[in-house]
Amino acid sequence: MDKFVIEGGTQLKGTVPASGSKNAALPIMVAALLVSGKTTLRHVPQLRDVSTLSRLLEMMGARIERRDDRLMIDTRDLVSVEAPYDLVKTMRASIYVLGPLLARARRARVSLPGGCAWGPRPVDLHLKGMEALGAKITIDEGYVVAECPRGLRGAEIHLDIPSVGATGNILMAAVGAKGRTVIRNAAREPEIPALADALSAMGANITGGGTSEITIEGDHPLKSSVVDNIPDRIEAGTFLVGAAMTHGDVTVTRCSPTHLSALMAKLREAGAEVTSEADWVRVRGPEHPKAVNVTTDFYPGFPTDLQAQMMALASMSDGTSIVTEQIYRDRFTHVAELNRLGAHITLDNNVAVIEGRQHLSGAHVMATDLRASAALILAGLAARGETHMSRVYHIDRGYEHIEAKLAGLGAVVRREQEALVV
Ligand code: EPU
Numbered sequence: 001m002d003k004f005v006i007e008g009g010t011q012l013k014g015t016v017p018a019s020g021s022k023n024a025a026l027p028i029m030v031a032a033l034l035v036s037g038k039t040t041l042r043h044v045p046q047l048r049d050v051s052t053l054s055r056l057l058e059m060m061g062a063r064i065e066r067r068d069d070r071l072m073i074d075t076r077d078l079v080s081v082e083a084p085y086d087l088v089k090t091m092r093a094s095i096y097v098l099g100p101l102l103a104r105a106r107r108a109r110v111s112l113p114g115g116c117a118w119g120p121r122p123v124d125l126h127l128k129g130m131e132a133l134g135a136k137i138t139i140d141e142g143y144v145v146a147e148c149p150r151g152l153r154g155a156e157i158h159l160d161i162p163s164v165g166a167t168g169n170i171l172m173a174a175v176g177a178k179g180r181t182v183i184r185n186a187a188r189e190p191e192i193p194a195l196a197d198a199l200s201a202m203g204a205n206i207t208g209g210g211t212s213e214i215t216i217e218g219d220h221p222l223k224s225s226v227v228d229n230i231p232d233r234i235e236a237g238t239f240l241v242g243a244a245m246t247h248g249d250v251t252v253t254r255c256s257p258t259h260l261s262a263l264m265a266k267l268r269e270a271g272a273e274v275t276s277e278a279d280w281v282r283v284r285g286p287e288h289p290k291a292v293n294v295t296t297d298f299y300p301g302f303p304t305d306l307q308a309q310m311m312a313l314a315s316m317s318d319g320t321s322i323v324t325e326q327i328y329r330d331r332f333t334h335v336a337e338l339n340r341l342g343a344h345i346t347l348d349n350n351v352a353v354i355e356g357r358q359h360l361s362g363a364h365v366m367a368t369d370l371r372a373s374a375a376l377i378l379a380g381l382a383a384r385g386e387t388h389m390s391r392v393y394h395i396d397r398g399y400e401h402i403e404a405k406l407a408g409l410g411a412v413v414r415r416e417q418e419a420l421v422v
Contacts, residue, residue, distance in 0.1 A: 004395075004403075006380035006387040007412040008362050011285075012248035014409045018236040018255040019045040019400040020069065020229035024194040026093040027168045028227060029053055031195065032062065032073040033100035034176055035202055037224035044071040044229055045400040048393070052091045056083055060097070078105055085111040085142065091397075092165075095123050098146060099169040102135050103176020107147045112139070121328070125159055125166035132157045133170070133177050154179030154218050162187040162212065162298050168195050175204040177218040186214045189299040190230060190259045198227040233259040234305040235399055236281065238374045239409070240264075241309040243283040244272040245316065245382040250409060251282040262302040266292050266310065270317060291319030291356055296327050308334040308375035315343035316382055317356040325350045334372035337365040341379050341387065362387040367394045374399065381411055390418055 020043030030053070032039035044050060044066070054064045054071075061079035065072045081101045088094040088111040101108035113123060127137050127144065133152040138145045154177045159166055167187040172195075174181035186192065188210055196209025202225045205217040236255040243250035244267050257264070257276035264274045264281065271286035291314060296304040304327040314321035315338055325331050329350040339345055340363045344355040362385030367373035373395040380387030392415065395402055403413045 001390065001418045002392045002415050003388055003390040003418045004377065004392050005414045005416055006362070006377060006389065008380060008383040008385050008387060010381045010411045011246045012239070012242045012250050012381065012406075012409040012411060015251045015253055016239055016405050016408055017253045018231040021191065021194070021232040022047055022049055022398045023164070023234075024191040024230050025050060026053055027096050027172070027191065027195045028198045028229065029057065029071065029073060030096040030100055031172050031199055031202070032075050033057070033060065033078070033097065034104055034172060035222040035224065036076050037074075037222075039073045039075070039202065039224065040226040041071045041073070041198075042226065042228050043069050045069075045232065047400055048397045049091050049093065052087060053093065056087045056094055056097065081105045081108045083108075083110040088113050092121060095126055095165060096169055096172070098126060098130060098144065099171070099173030100176070102130060102133075102146055102148055103152055103173050106149060106151060108144070110144045110146075112142050112144055123165070125161065125163050126169045129157055129159075129166055129170035130173060133173050133181065152177035152218070154181040154216070156182045156184070158184040159186065161185075164189045164191060167192055167214070171195060171199070171206070171214060171216065174216040174218050175199050175206070175220075175222070179218055181216045181218060183214045183216075184212065186212050187298065188212060190233060190256070194230045201225045201227045231255040231259075234303065234371070236260060237263045237303070237306045238309050238378070238399070239405070240267060240281060240283045241306065241313055242378045242381065242409075244270055244285040244289055245313050245378055247285045247287055248409070249282070249284045251280055253280045255279060255281060257281050262300060263306055266294060266302065270313065289313060289317040291317045291321040291354075293322045295324040298327070304328055304331060305371050307331065308371045309378055311335070311345065311352060311354060312338060312375040312379040312382075314354040314356060315341075315345065315379065316358075316360055319356055321354045321356065323352045323354065333368035334375045337368065337372065337376055338379055340365050341376075341383055343379070359384055361385055364388045364390070367391040370394050370398045377402075377406070377413065381406075
């Protein structure tokens with residue numbers, strides 16, 4: 001297993017382009033299953049989650065070829081409608097295949113994803129959505145077995161929670177359903193209009209993507225197409241928080257500032273100088289960041305995927321910050337590890353109180369999930385001394401060329417083989 005050795009006391013300085021979005025690329029790759037043809041997706045990041053999903057689609061009969069940052073997915077032959085546990089357990093986004101498989105093959109057998117390191121992550125809204133579209137769902141030995149022998153029918157669906165995954169899954173299923181579907185209380189995260197745009201490029205008739213009411217006129221013929229991915233707002237945001245933590249000066253190019261407005265507001269509140277134009281954001285970090293309170297929320301609120309990174313910033317800010325996690329109430333595995341670096345964080349249910357420290361100190365820490373790893377790297381860069389972070393496979397799921405990108409900003413992060421202790 002690999003670990004990162006992070007040299008502390010660095011100021012992040014320079015320009016870095018955002019990669020294509022992981023969380024937009026995954027559902028668009030799955031949407032290719034709806035078409036009997038070729039989908040070319042541009043700006044696909046090289047990530048472990050993208051390889052895992054490619055493997056799953058290949059098991060279903062897709063032929064996938066990567067050229068630079070383009071992924072060509074040929075889905076003319078569909079040979080299997082099963083998503084096995086071994087793949088789903090490593091990547092929950094696999095549940096996205098449910099809607100497209102039902103629409104195209106009228107059946108699907110998808111392993112239930114189960115929980116994750118930071119608590120339960122149910123898929124009940126995905127299943128209720130498929131039932132509303134006419135699918136019969138049973139659970140058999142940990143698998144969701146879904147069938148609709150006469151095809152899916154459009155329906156009016158009101159989501160209890162504006163879930164990104166459920167909105168995307170229902171949207172894809174509805175594209176292949178007969179008649180009109182209306183999704184109310186739909187997620188508005190940028191990954192949803194990105195998916196709606198990709199589906200429209202394939203020939204689907206969708207209005208309202210990016211609002212809380214999406215209307216789909218289903219069963220339009222779909223065709224081979226070329227679609228563009230959007231920039232990764234969480235990757236971009238991670239570098240910007242890094243600038244704020246290290247008294248740095250970072251410009252992230254090829255990004256969408258509107259997708260980052262909640263973060264930009266918080267960084268300004270922390271004392272950073274934040275400027276932006278159409279496709280870049282620059283953050284100049286203050287000498288001493290100020291404490292800020294953060295409450296995660298559905299888009300356009302503050303993203304849960306930047307909560308851990310903000311907590312790293314709060315750990316070395318002047319004053320006491322309060323971070324409230326409303327989307328995933330247990331998403332706090334980074335707290336114990338940040339405390340190992342000298343942070344002072346106490347937790348009461350989904351509320352963390354962070355007493356800022358003058359400085360953090362390097363230590364041995366363990367990455368527990370993707371965004372926790374990002375927070376630990378930032379904290380390690382800002383800390384005094386060296387930080388050793390084990391289990392870097394988490395970061396490889398979602399940050400493209402992370403060491404090279406950080407090196408371009410002046411950081412020293414080495415990937416080393418972890419010594420085995422027996
Ligand atoms: N929820 C339900 N039932 C469902 C689905 C969701 O109760 O059937 C609840 C969840 O428990 C949670 C809330 O709804 O409390 C929102 O979850 P959502 O479905 O929106 O999340 P997701 O689709 O599973 C995506 C991202 C996550 C990101 C969340 C929130 C992908 C592949 N994953 O997950 O990204 O945190 O939206 O924005 O797009 C990450 O990239 O590190 C990551 C975890």
